[in-house]
Amino acid sequence: MDTNRLDLNLLVTLETLLAEQNVTRAARRLHLSQPAVSAQLARLRDLFDDPLLIPAQRGMTSTAKADELLAPLRDALDQVRATVGRHVHFDPAQARLTVAIACTDYLEAALVQPLVLQLRQQAPGVRVAVRFLDMPQLAAQMARGEVDLALMTPRDAPTNLRSRHLFDERYVLIGRLGHPRLRRKLTAAQFAQLEHIIVSLRGGDFSTPVDDMLASLGLQRNVVLSAASFLVVPDIVARSDLVALVPQRLVRDRVDALMIVDCPIPVPSFEVSMLWHERSHGHTSQRWVRESLRALVASWGEPAKITRR
Numbered sequence: 001m002d003t004n005r006l007d008l009n010l011l012v013t014l015e016t017l018l019a020e021q022n023v024t025r026a027a028r029r030l031h032l033s034q035p036a037v038s039a040q041l042a043r044l045r046d047l048f049d050d051p052l053l054i055p056a057q058r059g060m061t062s063t064a065k066a067d068e069l070l071a072p073l074r075d076a077l078d079q080v081r082a083t084v085g086r087h088v089h090f091d092p093a094q095a096r097l098t099v100a101i102a103c104t105d106y107l108e109a110a111l112v113q114p115l116v117l118q119l120r121q122q123a124p125g126v127r128v129a130v131r132f133l134d135m136p137q138l139a140a141q142m143a144r145g146e147v148d149l150a151l152m153t154p155r156d157a158p159t160n161l162r163s164r165h166l167f168d169e170r171y172v173l174i175g176r177l178g179h180p181r182l183r184r185k186l187t188a189a190q191f192a193q194l195e196h197i198i199v200s201l202r203g204g205d206f207s208t209p210v211d212d213m214l215a216s217l218g219l220q221r222n223v224v225l226s227a228a229s230f231l232v233v234p235d236i237v238a239r240s241d242l243v244a245l246v247p248q249r250l251v252r253d254r255v256d257a258l259m260i261v262d263c264p265i266p267v268p269s270f271e272v273s274m275l276w277h278e279r280s281h282g283h284t285s286q287r288w289v290r291e292s293l294r295a296l297v298a299s300w301g302e303p304a305k306i307t308r309r
Contacts, residue, residue: 008080009040010040010043010044010047011073011076011077012030012077013026013030013032013037013040013041013044014044014052014069014073015070015073015074015077015278016029016030016278017037017041017044017052017053018052018053018062018066018069018070018073019070019160019277019278020143020160020278021053021059021060021061021062021160022059022060023037023038023041023060025143029278029279041053048065048069050063050065050066051063052065052066053066081282090284090285090288092122092123092126092288093122093123093124093125094125095123095125095126095285095288096125096126097125097126097127097285097286098126098127098128098129099126099127099128099129099148099149099286099289100128100129100130100131100146100147100148100149101128101129101130101131101147101148101149101150101151102130102131102132102133102134102138102141102147102149102150102151102152103130103133103150103151103152104133104151104152104201105229105230105231106230106231106247106250107151107152107272108130109230109231109250110247110249110250110252111151111166111272111293111296111297112128112130112151114296115128115292115293115296116128118292118296119289119292122292123288123292126285126289131146131147133150133151133152135152135156138150138157138158138161139158139160139161139277142161142276142277142279142280143277143279145279145280148276148277148280148286148289149274149275149276149286149289149290149293150274150275150276151166151272151273151274151275152272152273152275153270153271153272153273154271154273154275155271157273157275160277160278161275161276161277162275162276162277162278162281163273163274163275163276164273164274164290164294165271165272165273166272166273166274166293166294166297167249167271167272167297167302168269168270168271168272169247169248169249169269169270169271169272170247170248170267170269171245171246171247171248171263171267171269172245172246172247172248172251172260172261172262172263173186173191173243173244173245173260173261173262173263174233174234174237174243174244174245174246174251174254174258174259174260174261175194175237175241175242175243175258175259175261176237176238176239176240176241176258176259177238177257177258177259178259179241179243179259180241181193181194181241182194182243182259182261183261184261185261185264186261186264187264188214188217188219188264188265189219190264191221191263191264191265192214192219192220192221192222193221193222194221194222194243195222195224195241195242195243196221196222196223196224196225196242196243196244196245197223197224197225197226197227197233197236197237197242197243197244198210198223198225198226198227198244198245199226199227199228199229199230199233199244199246200226200227200228201228204226205226206223206226207223209268210245210265210267211223213265213266214265217265224242225242230246230247230250233246234246234250234251234254234257234258237258238254238257238258245263245267248260252300274290274293274294276290
């Protein structure tokens, strides 16, 4: 390749094209005409001796070479942006913006709530709008600027979004203080005999993969409540003899009101990441909010295995 024929604008165009996989949307983001972006794509194809983007059933898709280029290209351009960005002053105390965050109710309680409390101290002009996490529409919402940040498990995330790991979460078993049958160490049989609350995001289900594991052991638990949200579960548990498996960070501040023990059967953990669109990647204020969230989570450290009697 003749690197004398390369310029930074071409690389920025390539990054945007690979992120959007659509010439029209890339042109809109770059504030260029569609013919101008098409002409730059033709130059890029010539430079890399590869089509880079090819027609697909829905829009365009990247070639194998383009997929290999995206990560190192982003890293290189991020270094350039960081170098320039260090010389751009950003004052959180004077910032005025609204950040739209899509997440589940659990992550709204576990992450968004403490983030908002921190922002009130550091950046009182930053408003947060929480939106329902609509997975089928998430990529389009982010492309339109309707959602700035998504908090979720990254397994099913759209591939064109940027992501950063925040933490690994695990489930713990909770019951009220003084629960007559909840102990530090339970057997699977004792666990099954308790009266359970489960959370069914679809609504109305009375079984989860936990019940499949119990069935493989010849056990069946007694599920008496199928809730549509994790948020109501700790309060119901604290006022009854019901128990529930919940994400640990949801109850990290409830150790004085709840008994929290490890589940006696293996329950898969899950990963939580933040995801954002390329359109907001270089935005100074948005980047500061993302870094604030990352630092907030890092300041908590890994939650200890808490057991109260």
